[in-house]
Amino acid sequence: MADRIILTIGTKKGVFVADAAKPRRSFALRGPFGPGVPVYSTLIDTRGTPRLYASSCNPFFGMKVLRSTDMGKSFKETKSAPAFPKDDGRALINIWALEAGGGKKELWCGVEPASLFRSHDGGDSWDMVQGISNHDHARKWQPGNGGLCMHTIIRDGNRVHLGISTGGHYLSEDGGETFRASNQGVGAGFAPDPYPEFGQCVHKIARHDDAPGRLYMQNHGGWADWTGPGGPRPDIGVLRSDDYGRSWRSIAKGLPSDFGFPIVVHPHDADTVYVMPLEGATRSCPGGAPAVWRSENGGESWSRLARGLPRKQSYFTVLRDAVDIDRLKAPALYFGTTTGQLWIGREGGEQWDCLFDSLPPIYNVKVAVV
Amino acid sequence: MIHFDGTTAAEPEPTVCNRVGCIVPTASDKFHTMALAPTITIHVPGPLRTYCAGAARLSISADTVRAALEDLERSQAALYRNVCDETGRVRRHLNVFVNSDNVRDLNGVDTTLAPGDVVTILPAVSGG
Numbered sequence: 001m002a003d004r005i006i007l008t009i010g011t012k013k014g015v016f017v018a019d020a021a022k023p024r025r026s027f028a029l030r031g032p033f034g035p036g037v038p039v040y041s042t043l044i045d046t047r048g049t050p051r052l053y054a055s056s057c058n059p060f061f062g063m064k065v066l067r068s069t070d071m072g073k074s075f076k077e078t079k080s081a082p083a084f085p086k087d088d089g090r091a092l093i094n095i096w097a098l099e100a101g102g103g104k105k106e107l108w109c110g111v112e113p114a115s116l117f118r119s120h121d122g123g124d125s126w127d128m129v130q131g132i133s134n135h136d137h138a139r140k141w142q143p144g145n146g147g148l149c150m151h152t153i154i155r156d157g158n159r160v161h162l163g164i165s166t167g168g169h170y171l172s173e174d175g176g177e178t179f180r181a182s183n184q185g186v187g188a189g190f191a192p193d194p195y196p197e198f199g200q201c202v203h204k205i206a207r208h209d210d211a212p213g214r215l216y217m218q219n220h221g222g223w224a225d226w227t228g229p230g231g232p233r234p235d236i237g238v239l240r241s242d243d244y245g246r247s248w249r250s251i252a253k254g255l256p257s258d259f260g261f262p263i264v265v266h267p268h269d270a271d272t273v274y275v276m277p278l279e280g281a282t283r284s285c286p287g288g289a290p291a292v293w294r295s296e297n298g299g300e301s302w303s304r305l306a307r308g309l310p311r312k313q314s315y316f317t318v319l320r321d322a323v324d325i326d327r328l329k330a331p332a333l334y335f336g337t338t339t340g341q342l343w344i345g346r347e348g349g350e351q352w353d354c355l356f357d358s359l360p361p362i363y364n365v366k367v368a369v370v
Numbered sequence: 371m372i373h374f375d376g377t378t379a380a381e382p383e384p385t386v387c388n389r390v391g392c393i394v395p396t397a398s399d400k401f402h403t404m405a406l407a408p409t410i411t412i413h414v415p416g417p418l419r420t421y422c423a424g425a426a427r428l429s430i431s432a433d434t435v436r437a438a439l440e441d442l443e444r445s446q447a448a449l450y451r452n453v454c455d456e457t458g459r460v461r462r463h464l465n466v467f468v469n470s471d472n473v474r475d476l477n478g479v480d481t482t483l484a485p486g487d488v489v490t491i492l493p494a495v496s497g498g
Contacts, residue, residue: 035417059462059463060417060461060463060464060493060494061417061418061452061453061461061464061493062451062452062455062461083451083456084456084457085456086456086457086458088456088457089457090456090457091455091456091457091459092455092456
C-alpha cells in the first residue's frame with residue numbers, strides 16, 4: 001500500500017482522524033470519535049501494525065483511553081485507564097501525554113495531577129511510575145492555568161525527559177526509575193526567585209535523534225517587564241540545552257514574543273526548530289497576525305513564516321500539543337487552533353493552507369506517515 | 371412514567387442482582403427476603419450500561435448509599451470506576467438521588483436506605 005499521511009486531531013468534542021495520499025493535496029476527515037468529550041492527547045503508534053490512541057476526558061464518568069486498530073475508522077476503550085492507588089489521595093483529572101515506549105506494546109502516559117504511568121500491554125493495564133509520581137517535589141508542584149499536568153515525555157535510551165506545568169523539567173538517567181529536577185537556566189516569572197530548583201511552567205520540550213544531548217524548550221515567557229521582586233526576566237521563554245537537559249540557555253532573541261506553547265524540530269535537520277510566539281496576555285499571535293517562526297541555526301536567528309495565514313484580526317491560540325510535522329522529504333507542518341481550524345504548512349511552513357475550518361477547539365495534533 | 375434518562379417504564383429493563391453475582395430477576399431472588407439490609411434498586415444511566423452488561427437496574431442489598439457504592443465496587447468494578455474516582459468520592463459532575471431527593475440534600479453518601487428505595491445516578495446539568 002502506498003504511504004499515507006494520517007493525522008489525529010484531539011478536540012473539545014472528541015478525536016477526529018484525517019488522512020491523505022502522499023502529495024497531501026486533500027485530506028479526508030472522519031469522526032468525531034468518543035462520547036463528545038475533550039481529547040488532550042493522541043498517539044499514532046507505528047510499531048508493527050499501526051494503532052491510534054486517544055485520551056478521553058469525560059467530565060462525568062472519568063478518564064478513558066481509546067484505541068483504534070483499523071487506522072481510525074473506529075475506536076474502542078482499552079480495558080482500563082491510568083488510575084492512582086486508592087490510598088494515594090489523588091484522583092485523575094486528565095490525560096495529557098501518550099507516548100510509545102520500548103518493545104511493541106509499552107506505552108507511557110503523563111497525567112494531571114502531574115504523574116507518570118506505564119502500560120506493558122498496549123493500554124489495557126497501567127502502573128504508576130513511582131520515581132516521579134511520588135517524587136519529593138510532587139506534592140509541591142502547583143497547577144498552571146491548564147492544570148497541573150505532565151505533558152511531555154521524551155525517551156532517549158536510558159534517559160527520560162519529562163515536562164511538567166508547573167513543575168519544570170525532570171530528567172531520569174536510569175530508564176525512569178529515579179528522576180531529578182534539571183532546570184538550571186530555566187526561568188520562572190511567577191515566583192520571587194527567577195531561577196528556582198523546580199516549579200517552572202515548562203510548556204513543551206522537543207529533541208532530535210541526530211543531535212545527542214540537544215533539547216529545545218518552550219517555557220512560560222512574557223516576563224521581560226516584570227518589576228516586582230527578582231526583577232525582569234527577559235527571554236526566558238525559548239531555551240536550548242546541549243548537555244542532555246542539565247543546563248539551558250535562552251535562544252529567544254529575534255522572536256516577537258518569548259511566550260508560546262508548542263515547539264517542534266524538523267525531522268531531518270536538528271538545527272531547524274519551529275515555535276509559535278503568542279502575546280502573553282491574550283495567548284494570541286502578536287498584532288492578530290498569526291505566524292510560525294523558524295530557526296535554521298539552532299535558535300541563533302529566526303524568520304517569520306506566514307504566507308497564506310490571515311494577515312490581521314485573528315486571535316486564536318495554538319496550544320502546546322497542537323503542532324506537529326510529518327517526516328516526508330519536504331515535510332509539512334500542521335497546527336490546530338482553539339477556534340477549530342487545522343492548517344498545513346507545506347514545504348516546511350513556506351506556504352500555509354487551511355485544511356479544515358470549523359472543527360471544535362483543537363487541543364492536539366499528531367501526524368505520521370504509515 | 372418517564373425516567374430521567376428518557377427511558378419509559380414500559381421498556382423492558384434487565385435487572386442484575388449483584389448479591390448472587392449473576393443476572394437474576396429481583397422478584398425471584400429468594401436471597402432478598404433473608405437479607406438484613408434492605409433491598410434497593412440502582413437505576414443505571416444509559417451511557418453506563420455498557421459497563422454492567424447492559425443492565426438498566428441493579429438490585430442490591432444495602433442500608434446506606436455508601437454501602438450500595440461499596441457493593442458496586444466489589445461486584446461491578448467497571449461501573450463503579452465511572453461513578454466514583456480513585457479516592458472513593460462520587461465524581462464531581464454526577465448526582466445521586468434516593469427516590470426523588472439528591473443525597474446532597476439528605477445525608478450525602480451516608481443517607482440511609484429503606485426497602486424498595488431507588489438510587490438513581492445522573493450526570494449533572496452542564497453545558498454552555
